[in-house]
Amino acid sequence: MEFNKGQIINLEGGKSAKIISKLGEGGQGIVYSVKIDGKDYALKWYTCKLSNKKEFKKNLQTNIANGAPDSKFLWPLYLTEEINNSFGYVMELRPKNFSDFSDILNNKVRFSSTDTLVTSALNIVNAFRTLHRKGLSYQDLNDGNFFIDVGNGDILICDNDNVTPDGMKNAGNIGGKPGYMAPEIVCGKSHPNSLTDCHSLAVILFKLFCRHDPLMGKAYVDSVCITEKREWELYGAKPVFIFNPHDSSNRPVAGIHPNPIKLWPRYPKFIQDAFIKSFCEGLKDPNQRLPENEWQKLLIRFRGTLLKCPHCSAELCIALVPPGDTLRFDCGSSYSYPFALEDGKHKTPLFPGAKLYSCLTSKNIDDYLTVTGEVIMNKNNSSLWGIKNLSNKIWTFTTKTGELKKIEKGSVIPIANGLEINFDGITGKISK
Template structure:
């Protein structure tokens, strides 16, 4: 069934949605732009035959009643009444400045810089961390479920109709998409849950960074025909990570798989190790897969270690330079190696433009978005750097004369070796 423009669809609770236009179509149904009380929304209408329709509908009703686990989810807002044996649900529209993840993988659009890619990865991880903390699992992570703002790294996640409490099979019997499903789900050994979400999340992150499938290498390329049997071997019974350090049978093929070959060596060692853990140990042992908060810490470190030249804006990775030695950037500008602020479990390079985030200095927070401070460079002397307090809490530090001085909002403290800064409920120390 396909609706014409102007058709009115009744919603549970008494409201109604008016069809404005058709936005797209997939395997499960059709998505329409609709108007409700004069406001714009999207309506997904199921055109496929739903197994366990009663339970599927009830699960949607529960998710609507509980609300979204995070603002990054285009969460179901209203459920329609049944019509001719089917129904749909209403969600917020995706803003026009968000692009489909599949467009990124197909090289239709590019990120402006590495920082934005890392922000996108952080936002994806954080969204699923919030989902999992509420006892839910997504169960169907794939490239069609993500929209990303290419300029900011902001993320929106759709297709939330299969979200189900962890450990419970989703009533839609959806296992996922080949290449994204955990091997045990692909084999049919288990149904999706939080542990299989963790595998699928690692796939999403690998594809985001390397623009390639983590299991698609020589073995896939040399397959004469990808039959169901062969696909089962590649993704289910004998999956091999393309950068498995103990097994080189499925390496990326030169001139065919250029993206992973070129990008992998540029990633920080701790990010590569995280992927190796996910796709070597994690393929065999579900409990070995990285938790969401482990990914968040590694990605935040990655973000902190990207240095942006304050003169030309080009990006440089701190791990490419020797500690304590002058840094000669590829853009031909030279700077001193930055001192490091050690606070909580973070080590933040204090380079012009570096951010002090709420999660860095507040023991009760994991908020990496809110900026509490920023390293600035003296306009008249490129060698003089300081930290500006951008938050509401007054900081204190021990000056060279032994006196305790304060750093109120918008004030700047010059960076000095050995100085200790009290940020309110944490103290950080500046060292080489």
Template sequence: MGELLRNGQVITTTVSGLPCEITSFIGGGGQGEVYSGKIRNQSVAVKWYFPSYLNDDPNIRERLSVSIQNGAPSDRFLWPMELVDMTGSDSFGYIMPLREARFKGMSDLIRGRVNPSFRARATTCWEVASSFMSLHSRGLCYRDISMGNIFFDPLSGEVRICDNDNVDVNKRPGFIGGTPEFMAPEIVSGRATPSTQTDLFSLALLLFYILCMNHPLKGRRILHIRVWDPPAHRKILGDAPLFIFDPDDSSNEAVPKSEDDLCEAGGNALAYWLIYPVFLRDLFVRSFTVGLTDPEHGRVRETEWQAAMGRLIDSILYCGSCGKQNFYDRDALQATRSAGSCWSCSQALVLPPRLRIGQDTIIMLNHDSKIYPHHLGAKQMNFNGALGEVVRHPSNRTLWGLKNTGTAKWVATTGSNEIKDIEPGKSITLAAGTKVHFGKAEGQIHA
């Protein structure tokens, strides 16, 4: 139960003058408490600050007013809508959209209360990177990325980002420094203040958590720390950070579960790391080696993460024995001439048909695969408005095809040089050697 407001209490929006009735307590933190409320029968969330916090962060009202005036960077942010006051109170708050119940917190993921598929995890990572791209493009930085302010739908991967009262202009001095476990090393050690560059480090760290379920800098060295106090924070995360998969220094290597039953020193990451393709692992290595000491050149940009997560989604394939999602790894395939084995059942993987578009794009043609505008040349990557999808033949269940779900005609050339028009709503059989002219792009199906 909250301490600041009570159920049935009415507070007032400062601009529109509308009453907001508090209906229930949601949770609290270091800054204040969050409640659900109603304005004209519309459910909203209300964050109300501790008076003591306002003394520490005197610019917060001005910062919120600017954010409200400018509006949200995208609909993925649970952005402040309006300030709220209460007669006789020495504090205030703001209202924001209420998070839907389908969105779960990062703690639900780490503690195993939800177990999203690899596709959902990759989609969550793509959405987080895209959201921060939209924020940074406005000249803003988040300042306090942590597990507590990212929520995701375990089925679709869609995200919501809260605690947006921490957002401020890039490099502007302020009270908020961040959450230690998610701060860039230069902030932890006191050498820098929050900026878009430090946000990029925090972003990479968050993506690593989503995909590998551990902190990238907490490996063997933390087993020798008896008290996780500020000096320990500074040593491990600020002054001498070392990636648990550093290719040149194993002194902070990830520790197997047999040595650390709590899996705080990288046990989960050991289980996940080799599942992912080389191209993704290389980005994390760069982020947590060069990126630890060279923010300008070593940190991975949002656009790079977007492209990598799109490629990761395109690389998904299903094990023919147990049905678990695995990944096509072109680099490993070229080195070993093998598709590898399933991480779950250890059976040899059999590659499905795949569509190669240009030199760089390869899409695994699974039963649920889709072709999106960015595959066919659109500059902006998104996963809305599929232009093609894999479908099963209506009368011959052993045949699969690629269906045109867009509005433009395709032209296909089969392996026997037969030319076919694929009108919207029609399909072409998934046969090796078939070339498909999508308009601006051309692809070829490989077996």
């Protein structure tokens, strides 16, 4: 059944929603724009037959009562009363500045920078880290779940109706979307859980970075017809990563798969290695899949290697340039290989415009968004660089003469080889 504009839908708890317009339609149901108490929301109404409606509905009610695990989730807010043996739930509307993930995969919209791309990946990883920490698993992770602001990397996650306590099979009997499901689900050896979420997350990240399916290469192209059995082989029984270093049988095909061929070499080895582990060892052993905190560390490291040219704004990943080599941009600008800040966990290149974040300057802090420092250039001498303290913490360093200097917010630490800086519980050493 479909609703008409102006129709009133009663909600559990006494409120009501007024239908404004139809926003879209999928395999499970129809999404409408509605108003509740004068505010705009989205209503998802189920048009499919739910195999275990009572348990499915009970799980939704529990999730509504517990609230969203993270602000990035467009979480169910209200359940509707039933009409003709069906029902729906209300969630926040997606703001207009967010794009469908599928539009990013199809190159209809593009990120403003590689830095923004990495930030969006960090936001996705962190949202699922929070979800899993709360003892929940998503169970149906795919490209239709994400909206991304390509201008700043912010993300929103929708279709959260299958989120279930980890280890418990979702009441909707949803295994996932083909291409995103872990091999053990495809083969019927497991139901969705946090470890299968980790596989789906790696697929999402690979598609975000390479705009392509990690298991779709020559073997897929050579299949005359993708039958259910052939799909079972490619994604379940005999999956082969397209960049498997020990098996070249499923490489991307030139002229058919341009995106991964073009994009894969643009990423540093430590990012490539993470995908290789995820889609080689991780395909066979779920415990070898990278957890979210490992992805977070790698992505923070990657973001720290991105150098932006102050003249043409082009980006360069200095992890792809051998240490000591000159950094060159297409506009003709060139720079010496920069200093780096090392703290035992991270090695962050220091160059004008580079930023430090809370996770790099404060002990036991995961915050990768709050900027606490920035590398600036002396206005009168371009060869003199320094780190400006943008945090509310006092940093200290010892001069060559042994004097202890305090650096408060707004003050600058000169960048010099061998200098040690005491941040907020973290000590970093500058090296060339």
